[in-house]
Amino acid sequence: MSDPADDGRPQVVTTTGILADLARNVGGDLVEVRSLVPEGGDPHAYEPTLRDVRDIVYADAAFSNYLLLEEQNLIRAIDANLPEGVPNIPLAERAARYAAEIIPLVENVALDTIWLGLRVSGTGEELGATRSSEVRLKATGVEGPGELVAYLTETFGEPAVFFDSGDGFADDTALLPPDAHTHMSWAFTEPGIYRLSLAAELAVTDRSAPVELASTTITFAVGVDPHSVPGMAGAHVLDAGHADVTVDLGTGSSPAALTLLADPHGGGQRENHEPDETVIEVPNKALTEVPGDPKFRFLGRAGESIHQLPQAVLGSHVHGEIDPHLWQNVRNAMAYVKIIRDTLIDIDPGNAAAYRANSAAYLDELTELDEYVAATIGEIPASRRYLVTTHDAFGYLGDAYDVTIAGFVTPNPATEPSLAERRRLTETIANLRVPAVFLEPNLAARSSTLTQIAEEQDIEICPIYGDAFDEEVTSYVELMRANADSLRTCLG
Structure with missing residues (x-):
């Protein structure tokens, strides 16, 4: 080098x-x-x-x-x-x-079933962890009538499998940095009761021996009555909202633990549940078919029925509690x-x-930019100031310049959206009278579902810039001006 x-x-x-x-x-x-x-x-x-x-x-x-x-x-x-x-x-x-x-990252995802992700709670500083450390959540065994697969679908549709009982859980491990969580899909090949054993450890550095943290068992009721699980009479049933299998790194007064952190109503009010006293319901309305795409063959043959708790948000997007797109x-x-x-x-x-x-001159330019963005977006009638897009990167834009993030989330990006899901988006666009949807140029070619529905509804597809420049927009000032102009042109 x-x-x-x-x-x-x-x-x-x-x-x-x-x-x-x-x-x-x-x-x-x-x-x-x-x-x-x-x-x-x-x-x-x-x-x-x-x-x-x-x-x-x-x-x-x-x-x-x-x-x-x-x-x-x-x-x-x-x-x-x-x-x-x-x-x-x-x-x-x-x-x-x-x-x-600073604004919190709030996910108000409306799903027909519970959304189940993975989370690490706490920074682990008292254990010596830094932002470069990682928590390793390992699947060590499963009991159940079929196979269990936990995976995520990345931004451009590629699956990344974390846990797959079909190969005996050979080194099946999910990695997360401290104080983070990620979205997941959970698939089951047969109905019945599943018990998934998990163990967590902390790797402070790449070279240090990992520290064992905790272990637990997560119970799923797949297509059967969740209130009649043997040995779990009176258990709490998680069947709606958000929940995360959570590695709690603890504090000086509390040890590390593996828990279920739930937000059953999607409003940000979380509650802890002990896994040995909790059942996660995977109802029959979670039945779906294995996609025809060969890259999802790990779920079974194309067209076969599986029960699946779908991934709530498209993309491999590990994040924390604060929206980072400041x-x-x-x-x-x-x-x-x-x-x-x-x-x-x-x-x-x-x-x-x-x-x-240099900074004084640039700050003056940014002050003018802020005024321009506010004034330009302010020209859009409030009744039309709705942003529908595939990437959750515009909370600060909405908060600062009075734009409502109507949003669009594909509950199961591994498959084509169902008729109900497509109808939900269509109704959102119709009810809000949204005249356009917005796609980032580097993602537009891959966002086929939103593009197709926009074309069916005869509404515009307009550009918006989130994390990156392109050949047309090569500076931050140009990016923010382009976004303001695009919103005004397409919504105003």
């Missing part, structure tokens, strides 16, 4: 192109900035390369968004290879100190700029005056 050409300027790496653009506006010609995620790449899924590692090794500062926006391996590459003492700045986490407005509110991007300014002054104090001048 060769040393990149050194022209004497500070070397800065960022995880995304948006952060790189902010850093270039502050650093100007005095700083060399490189984004690790390439143009058009998805920070949620990008895997680092050897070139990325080289750039990290020789960096004088690194800026990530974090709050679990980026793929965990990218964060791990930064933390493991950045030289000791070099600033390693998680901008979203620092932004609150600079008056950024930059969709321009005032939050201004907080990022101030953090970058102060960091560059720390590593290169000789050019402090230039960094202050």
